[in-house]
Amino acid sequence: MEELIRFGERFFDELEIAVYRNRDVGVNIELNEVSTSSVRQRTITVIRGIKDKRIGISIVDSKDKEEIKKAIEEAYKMAKLNAPDEKWVSLPEPGKYREPKKISKEVKEVSPDYFVDLATKAIKLALEKDKDFVVAGGGGGAEWSESLIVNSHGIDVFQEGGGAYFYLELIGRKNGNVTPGIFEFDAKLGLNLEVEKVVEDVAQKVKWAYNVEKSKTEEAKVIVGPWAVASLLSYALFPAFSGERAVKETTPLLNKVEQKIASELLTIYDDPFHELSLKPVIADDEGVPTRKNMLIENGVFKGFVWNNYWAKVYGTESTGNGTRNLSTGGIGIGFHSIVIEKGKENLSDLIAEIDHGYLIDGFQGAHSSNPDNGNFAVVANPAFLIENGEIKGSTVFMMSGNVYELINQIYEISKEQKVIPFHGTAITPWIAFENVRIAGK
Incomplete structure (x- = not known):
């Protein structure tokens, strides 16, 4: 990144390069079945450069050095087209950072199969609780993200982390009454999601919803x-x-x-x-x-x-x-x-x-x-x-x-x-x- 910052300083008074890499794993539930599962990965590099208080931004879906150089040049073209921002002062200076929290890499490496199994288990538990339940929707997944922020003032900070979630939406049908869709969820920094509790809690709400009461002002x-x-x-x-x-x-x-x-x-x-x-x-x-x-x-x-x-x-x-x-x-x-x-x-x-x-x-x-x-x-x-x-x-x-x-x-x-x-x-x-x-x- 040092080489890219020096390259960018040929064009800009100040330069910031931010690289983001995300991996998303997820499954969806529709009408008592797991409908889809997917893995999505993306890398984005954002260039923000300032020349004579004119700000230019360019985004490229790559972390390749040559592609980033092209993006820097593109950001410079954008800056020349923009009016000066007279409020602009400067990009930030480096600061003192806390020690990163240790996060299990299991979230980074998890397969969609893990969430397919969770979803299948949740559907089975819900339908066992009440034959009148319909699992209308739901899903689960994990997101892992990594970012690197560097600028021409010396900021150079990398961090990574991720979390997981699961949610379930139930509808109840009994004695001619159909409840609205009611959902419950859990989210954690790791993969220890409490699917049984999600099912238990949402099932209780649906049972409450069977009895409809008129509200008043x-x-x-x-x-x-x-x-x-x-x-x-x-x-x-x-x-x-x-x-x-x-x-x-x-x-x-x-x-x-x-x-x-x-x-x-x-x-x-x-x-x-x-x-x-x-x-x-x-x-x-x-x-x-x-x-x-x-x-x-x-x-x-x-x-x-x-x-x-x-x-x-x-x-x-x-x-x-x-x-x-x-x-x-x-x-x-x-x-x-x-x-x-x-x-x-x-x-x-x-x-x-x-x-x-x-x-x-x-x-x-x-x-x-x-x-x-x-x-x-x-x-x-x-x-x-x-x-x-x-x-x-x-x-x-x-x-x-x-x-x-x-x-x-x-x-x-x-x-x-x-x-x-x-x-x-x-x-x-x-x-x-x-x-x-x-x-x-």
Whole structure:
């Protein structure tokens, strides 16, 4: 890479070369059968060069030296065509990195056959549990990634890692009733996926869903599950932590650092080194060292996260949150492993303490939430009615409001946490809210 950096310096004032290699293994389940299995491998090299504050980016599906040289020349042509970015300061300098977490190479080498066997086992277990179940969908897989980030300021950092996941979607058909598709999942840094527990948990939800209860418009206690928490907050709240939005003044959190914005029970941070993290990266996509970044601590907003560009525009330092879009090669601001700190009560106890309320397993429409003000309108589906401390059946209702009001209505958080691999990576518990306004359907 040293030779390629020197070659690129003939054209650019500054140069960054980022090489990514990914291997994805996966299987899909459709209607009680394993439908497809696949292995996908790809290598991408992204060139980002700066000449007189003009930025040029080029992407090539190769790590071949001569191909990268051609990409450098192409990036230079792009830079000459672009207008200068007067906000540009510089690429980042090298930093001090933590020791990488030791990760088993079994994820890197796993065959699709492993997940075919898992899927076959899960289908068999589900159909044995209830003859009225249909395994509507599901799947499993593993991703292994390697990255090398180098730049003309001396950054040179390599890292690798991967994780695995499995999910199952069931539909129940009994006495003329057909339940909606209900799913459950597991995700781990290794291959020790708990398929039996996935089947057990999703089967229980489907059995609850056989009994359909009508919802009503009211204010009630609501327990929101990890998948629903992650989907809502990923769209309504988490974007507000971006330093870019702070510079552009499009975040509701502007000028609110060290102010209380949520229940004191709520603590949220980004931590790639958390024990459950699926992305224990030591550097971001610009080669800046990663770290634990506190976002909300005991209800108090602690600060924004930054990539190199927006940090220097604002006059602060990067928090190691630069993330690259491999389609465009551009760098944005993102998270590695968002963690919502666990609470003190078991989920079963939270349910048992509710005389009347709801357990929400999923939200539809969370993607339409507005991060500029925190407003949201979602459908709770599947949701379950709680009466006298027991789940009595499934229901559906609308839930709308403002996420900043909602996070002030937290009255308890579960001890249990779950890894969500589908909204970036999030580690979330079940969260109990009071006085939530719902609209029955």
